[in-house]
Amino acid sequence: MAKPKIMLVDDTRLILELEKSFLKVSHIDVVTAGNGAEALELVRKDPPDLIFMDLNMPVMDGISCCTLLKADPFLSSIPVVMLTTAGNDQDRARAQQAGCDDFLTKPIDRRLFLDMARKYTDAVDRREVRIPCQIPVLFLLHESPVGAHALDIGDGGLFLASREEVVPNQELRLALFLETERTPLLELKGRVAWVNQEGKRVHSGLPTGFGVEFLEPAQWQKDELNGFVDAARKGRGEG
CATH class of the missing domain: 2.40.10.220 (predicted glycosyltransferase like domains)
Structure with missing residues (x-):
């Protein structure tokens, strides 16, 4: 049985490594992308079960990528959690209009991140390595x-x-x-x-x-x- 797959999309390598560290004890596969265009290409080749996507990125931002994903009948069911800046209601409104399923704010809280991931796949373990x-x-x-x-x-x-x-x-x-x-x-x-x-x-x-x-x-x-x-x-x- 294939392991669930979570995609992390962010142009900041440090953020990607932080998110990966949150998931390191979970029985899942993790794939990363540095912008919306790269994410879209990877999703079309091998769709993940859940996507965490930054809103502001070069080449293609999260809004544009999410809009294209949700317009594709073969990919629209993939949950997309958009990472936005705390207190920026305008970004949230744009992300919601693009069809994203949920939000998280930066800086990322480990417990909230794992709770959000757990909402969409029970393969995510909230515990960290001890x-x-x-x-x-x-x-x-x-x-x-x-x-x-x-x-x-x-x-x-x-x-x-x-x-x-x-x-x-x-x-x-x-x-x-x-x-x-x-x-x-x-x-x-x-x-x-x-x-x-x-x-x-x-x-x-x-x-x-x-x-x-x-x-x-x-x-x-x-x-x-x-x-x-x-x-x-x-x-x-x-x-």
Whole structure:
């Protein structure tokens, strides 16, 4: 059985790599294009199951490409999610007129991106790659610093072993050192995604504690997290 295929269309290589990283644990094929004309050619040769397309691109923009796709009876059923600039209602109106199925705004939020992809294909996994670790972490709780250990970490979040009382969606500030060449101190904002309570475990294989999703990390922080996770996976023979 063929794997579902998602096409990513953007003229910025960094954006394409970021979107690909969101999908790296999903059982799907990913194909990329740098503009609407290239995307249209690839779609006609081998139609994907879902397209994420930037609105503003050279050669052919997302509006023109989406209009042509939706006018083709053989391709019109492919869902197109248009990436627009936050707060630009005029762009949204143009994209909607072109027939796009949904919108996402830049900068791209990993959780929203995966939720959108999951809406159109259940082959998309919302989880990111996690690696086991023992990293000391400080986080602020009611303005007081609290120490804990991260037992796993990925580029999107971590699990903290802790008996402190927190609730889902509670925002935290965290500080942690990664064992990289630069050994940077990462100061990150996070959100409690789920809680492993004593006697009420969400994940039975983990102790009392909670999962944290990182909120709006800077690009250099994402790079450090990705580099740390990739190096750890290679060290364990996983890639």
